[in-house]
Amino acid sequence: MLNRRTLLAASGAVLAASTLARPNVARAAAPFQQPPLPYDQNALAPTISARTVGLHYGKHHKGYFDKLNTLTAGKPYAELDLEEVIVRAKEQGDTAIFNNAGQAWNHNFYWQQFAGGPAEAPAALVQAAERDFGGMDGLKKKMVETGDGVFGTGWVWLVEDNGKLALLGLQDAGNPIAEKKRPLLGIDVWEHAYYLDWENRRTAHIQAVLDERVNWGFVGDQLAS
Known part of the structure; x- marks a missing residue:
């Protein structure tokens, strides 16, 4: 399982965002690391096929992390948590960094929400x-x-x-x-x-x-x- 952590308050916007609960996603170190897929690629079939999971996780999701590492190399962003990068990049209008950080985080959450499922709502x-x-x-x-x-x-x-x-x-x-x-x-x-x-x-x-x-x-x- 991926560990929970809180968003550090590096700016006013980050401080505001830090009141939100965080999904169980890992801290993104520098360079940012794609978390392991929490199940086999065929675990979501037939709704989502193994082929789709392989391409989605192995190509698209991985590509966002690869691009984010390229864009942030040698910049202060590389020392931040992934959530901080999202908030700060939006604040500063760094669109390419925001897009790749956002997609990296979105997919971390996306894969995790299927782990252990399907299950009934509490x-x-x-x-x-x-x-x-x-x-x-x-x-x-x-x-x-x-x-x-x-x-x-x-x-x-x-x-x-x-x-x-x-x-x-x-x-x-x-x-x-x-x-x-x-x-x-x-x-x-x-x-x-x-x-x-x-x-x-x-x-x-x-x-x-x-x-x-x-x-x-x-x-x-x-x-x-």
Whole structure:
């Protein structure tokens, strides 16, 4: 398992972001290191095939770490945690660094949320979903709709915002940390995440991932932390 750690307050924006709970992702040292995949490549099949996982993790996810290390070599960013890089790069308008750091972190979270799953949602998450979406089915329905509404590449995120569940449809490397929201669940809607298995049926892919692959216990842990 990957270890939890807190975001260091290196700037005002980082201090604000540090109030958010962190997923169980490893500290990104310099050079930044891609965490191991927490299961075999065929563990998510047939919803997400071994071929897709191999390309997604081994090529795309790895590529973000490789590019981030190149971009940050010899710069102060190389001494920061990955979350700090995301916040500071957005603050300073370092778009390339933000994009690769954001995608590196997004994928760390993405793979981890399937570990040990699928699993049922804990009571506290079910209650929150009933309050904010009319139930778990309502949450899933709205998440599919939000993901379908992301134009082009991006992510759909379930987050905690001011004590309530909310959804964010973010383009490209969009990241809840940069939006100062607590991430609970993230579905990648870049085509490399689903096209080999689902072709252009993005909404069917999102629905299947929510129904068949998400460890809702992990989501509940993020909400409770």
